[in-house]
Amino acid sequence: MSATVVSRPGVSSRAQRREAIALVVPAMAPIIVFSVIPLMAGVYLGFTDATLRRNDVADFIGLDNFVRLMGDRFFWESFRIGLVWAVACSVLTLLCAMGLALLLNTDLRLKSLTRVLALIPWAMPPVVVAIMWRMIYSPTAGPLNAALEAVGLPAVNWLGDFSTALPAVIVVAVWSGMPQTTVLLLAGMQQVPTEQLEAAAVDGANAARRFWHVTLPALRPVVLASTALDFIWSFNSFGLVYVMTEGGPGGRTMLPMLFTYLEAFKNRNIGYASAMGDVLVIAVLLVLSVYLIQQFRKGKAER
Amino acid sequence: MNQRAWFVRPLQYLALVGYLFFLGFPLLWLVSASFKSSRELYSLNVTLLPVEWTFTNFADALERQNLIGSASNSFVVAITTMVLTVLVSMPAAYALARFKGRLRAVGTGWILLSQVFPTILLILPLFLILRTLQLNDTLFGLILVYVTFTMPFSLWMLQGYVSAIPRDLEEAGSMDGANRITVLRVIVFPLLLPGIIATAMFTFVAAWNEFFLALVLIQSPELSTLPLTLRNFIGVAGAVDLGPLAAGSVLATIPSLVVFAILQKKLTGGLLAGAVKG
Amino acid sequence: MKKRFVLAAAMAATAALALTACQQGSASGGGDNDNDGGGESGGGEEVVTLEFQSLSDQPLAMEAVQGIVDSWNADNPDIQVELVQAGWDGIYDKLITQFNGGTAPDIIHYEAGSIAPFAVDGYLADLTDLINPDFASDVSEGIWESVTVNDQIIAYPTTLQSYMVFANTDLLEAAGVEVPTGATMTWDELREIAQATTTDGQYGLGWGLSSPTATFMSLGLGFDGGYFEGSGSDVTIDVGEGELAVPEAIHQMAYEDLSLDPVSLTQSGSEVLPSWYAGETALTVQGSFRVASIGTDAPEGFNWTVLPPLEGSVSADQAANPQTYSVNIDSEHVEESAQFLDFFTSTENLAALAYADALVPASASARDALAEQTADENGWAAVLASGDSLVAPPFLTVDAYTQWKDTVATPAFQRFLADEIDSAQLQADLTDGWEQVNR
Structure with missing residues (x-):
């Protein structure tokens, strides 16, 4: 049923195209000026030896940057950390947010309080989030360790210990990313036609089955879009981590974007850094396309 | 309706309280810190509430930094960005969702590319373009950039919400002889409202919190946005003025809370259920 | 056919625009400071x-x-x-x-x-x-x-600023340690005081070294540990006895003498202060600018002093x-x-x-x-x-210093301070990393 657009009889495909273009044009103008051009310039720089020197003249050097990048083990190590971080963040955020959205979509008391509370972390600048959590994680003066010690457990040096640093920052990322995903899912749940849920209930489906067979399929586009973007953003973000750990301890939280930033701005080799950016784009798109294609297929199969 | 096991309710509440604690506790800690004296913040004595309540942090935050001015700049920027982004991306998202084909492929490709490519590498070309247009160091320039940078997200989310609306509903409408615009306004828009609200909230917050672009694009202190001002509590070598920063952050959260309170009612109102049935 | 051409033209125009934009940026600085007013x-x-x-x-x-x-x-x-x-x-x-x-x-x-x-x-x-x-x-x-x-x-x-040792004089007195009064103080003296003030479950010294590189680059000068030879892109690294003296001394205090709190090594300077204010540690090494804030942040009746500057085997030099x-x-x-x-x-x-x-x-x-x-x-x-x-420390004019510091030195020093690697490994990591960065 979903082969083409609302196939009204008598409407030619040319008229449709014109309509589509008219709808898209207002969005196109700012995108071309402020996004496509800088993006093209950025992608292109990866093939040059551009630096940030005064009056720098960038030469086209083909694939040299990429060849050099292949042997850069620090980059690939940070790439690995980035993957772990991004997958963990997006999956955990989705799970936590789904649970919360389901709770908020019921008739529990307290839910309006939760709904407001759930939004606050979202409205906080990342730097404040980072500093606030540094206080919580403080090994000497933090409430978390105080609570552990109160029940007789040993104190943990959350951000300083090699094994807990990455999980600790992931928790913070989930804390600050969950509200947004929750809101998106909640909005999606509101769209699920109540007739379908009621029909399923009449058929004797319990809550879990209703969720699995009615709500979840209807939510698929939203889940898909928000997880994919969550993955990209986590992969791309470094502000939160930079304030919390500066990539430490011992490089355990050195995210690829932090690495690229250092090369671009601190080392001022913007050409080489852009090559890193190009490689990251390709890598992330590969990972994503596997996910997206698989999900699209599933979606089609279920229809 | 259907019978449910006796333990479901209590479990639901348990989960809800768990969420409440996880989400709320750090905030509580921040609010408490904003009322603690610097002496208390520098003590090993871990208490949930201040031993001695002080308002000097708030006075300090308000006096030392242009908190009010930058909050109103942020508010103007965030609201304008929100309205513009939603207005511009709604039609485009509809087109993306409904007209399959090359447009969709190109659109999706660009959305992904623009999100994946490191922002840091776009800053310099972007800065040069804005300077050429004489838009650097203006709030308007900042707004245009924010609109552009939040658009991929709102396009993608909105097209997701549009796709979730069964096409038969639209077809039924057009069979009744209503024209395209009417179909969109009467059938699609109400169904889409929660999605639009969610997207609007996102763009508001994204513009409200953005630091890096504002840092490099805004020069004049009187145009400074809130994240820039809050960062000024972090001094040389990352030394933080905890008390005033906490106080400033608490104050800075209030405006967005107001916006949220207004929008979130619309997000999940009873109004929608009616619309679906109608 | 026609579409292809349009696309190619658009790409070319885009690239050209972006490039001119880039060049303009670097070249026009001189004539373009129009917001200087009265120019x-x-x-x-x-x-x-x-x-x-x-x-x-x-x-x-x-x-x-x-x-x-x-x-x-x-x-x-x-x-x-x-x-x-x-x-x-x-x-x-x-x-x-x-x-x-x-x-x-x-x-x-x-x-x-x-x-x-x-x-x-x-x-x-x-x-x-x-x-x-x-x-x-x-x-x-x-x-x-x-x-x-x-x-x-x-x-x-x-x-x-310089790095100074701040001491809680009450705790020094309680431990029977006399406050050193010389023009400088050796690292051995610091070690002794830290040991003397270490008691059951309480460390003598707290040192916020979560970002250790700057501190090591600075205090290393006292042992002639400059790390780098040359300037610009023509630089060699030398991690020898002088360079390793400070990290090793700290490592020794933390893991052999047990007089330096290892948790403090993962914290920032200001995060270590509460323990010092609370009298849990007698000593802390901090930036000299702290003298201004101790007055307002320390509990009332807190007695403290600044010990003489640390002197290495060669001098008491620190990085300017x-x-x-x-x-x-x-x-x-x-x-x-x-x-x-x-x-x-x-x-x-x-x-x-x-x-x-x-x-x-x-x-x-x-x-x-x-x-x-x-x-x-x-x-x-x-x-x-x-x-x-x-x-002046040698690293100031070294091109790839920041990259090495953030991606190589800081992680390596952190591993060493966490007792995950020994000093031979630290030396190897610092040197190999420099080569990797400068490939």
């Missing part, structure tokens, strides 16, 4: 306006800077200085875009270690012949070196990394900017600035003036005395 050269009557981007953000320091600017503007109607307040956080990124975009201000406040790359890249005016000779001779050779890049002085050095005031090479008013900076760094002004930020003034005369002013305040005498042994 039209010509008649001598013209009022020159200098844009001055200051980072001083503490209330006292902001007041001091504003005061200096106001009195200059009152005395010099022809050269007006316009103060633009910025913050320390993110300033590096801001300067990168300002310089590359041709919108950098005339006068730029920063610090030697971070401004050097901008000088290397050619963005800063050579001030060698513009600096007032009185000020030139008033500042030590070592400090001048820290603002010299490719034989050009690229900034006025103003205020500095002064705050700096530079002039944009594309400014139309380099000379006027230098005139203002001469005034800005006069003895009286420098002493006021240094006092506001609790830092050591670069000039000897300002140090003397400040010593007189702070005679009654705890700790200041030792802080000011440390100003004599600040010298």
